[in-house]
Amino acid sequence: MVQVRIWGSLASAADDQTEVEIDASTLRELLDELADKYPSMRPQLDRGISVAIDGKVYNDSWFTPIREDSEVVLLARLKGG
Template structure:
């Protein structure tokens, strides 16, 4: 199981939980697991989120591996210009 820290306004979509656990080995599995467990989070996941894994931020890098001891943070999509 991977422990995921939910950041900011996204906690409203996880029943107020700031940390959740999901069975996942890749970023895609993580997002699929979160969407299945928290249906209210699905629309945001479909619009796009950013996921920080061990300090690096990923967007749409579906096959990025996640270890059980990785630090994982789910954030609203980070945009830059």
């Protein structure tokens, strides 16, 4: 299981939880499990979110591995220019 911190408006889609445990070993598995466990989060996941794993932000790197001791933070998609 991976401990996931959820920031900002995404927490409201996770029943106002700011930390959840998800069984996943890749970023794709993490997002799929979040959508299954919290269906109201699916629209935000479909629009795109950012996930920080051990301090590095990933957007669409589906096969990025996640270890059980990884620091995982889910946040609204970061955009910049």
